[in-house]
Amino acid sequence: MxxxxxxxxxxxxxxxxxxxxxxxxxAHFPPQVDGDFETDxxxxxxxxxxxxxxxxxxxxxxxxxxxxxxxxxxxxxxWVFYRxxxxxxxxxxxxxxxx
Numbered sequence: 001m002x003x004x005x006x007x008x009x010x011x012x013x014x015x016x017x018x019x020x021x022x023x024x025x026x027a028h029f030p031p032q033v034d035g036d037f038e039t040d041x042x043x044x045x046x047x048x049x050x051x052x053x054x055x056x057x058x059x060x061x062x063x064x065x066x067x068x069x070x071x072x073x074x075x076x077x078x079w080v081f082y083r084x085x086x087x088x089x090x091x092x093x094x095x096x097x098x099x
Contacts, residue, residue, distance in 0.1 A: 006092055009068040014051050015061050019070065021050065022084045034077040041074055041083030 009015060021028040025037040029046045048058035062082055065071040069088045074081045 001088075001092060001095065003095065006068050006070075009064045009070065012061065012064075014053065015065055017051070018047055018061065018065065018082075019084060019089075021047075022071070022082065025083075032081075034079060035074070035081040037083075039074075040076055041072065041081035044080045044082060047082065 022042060025042045029037070029042050029050065032040075032043055032046070035041065035043060044058065044062060047062065048055055051058055051061075053061075062071065062073075062080075066073050066082070069085050070092075071082045072085045074083070
């Protein structure tokens with residue numbers, strides 16, 4: 001894990017907000033037709049709408065979080081769904097703790 005790349009990915013309010021929302025997706029997003037919050041994640045369009053930003057900007061944020069493996073993308077029914085990668089998040093948090 002490259003800590004500098006991870007910090008850069010986290011140095012954005014929208015990206016931090018996405019990670020926070022995805023902790024409890026059912027509390028922050030409307031029900032989905034094609035994807036399950038737990039197994040598939042949240043549709044990229046729902047994330048974009050909630051952020052209130054353009055599709056290209058949302059895509060960039062989601063790509064950065066995916067590139068650092070903080071999010072896991074799942075393609076389903078022509079849509080992309082995102083969920084948190086709890087293993088990578090836990091490893092990063094653990095790496096921040098002093099020895």
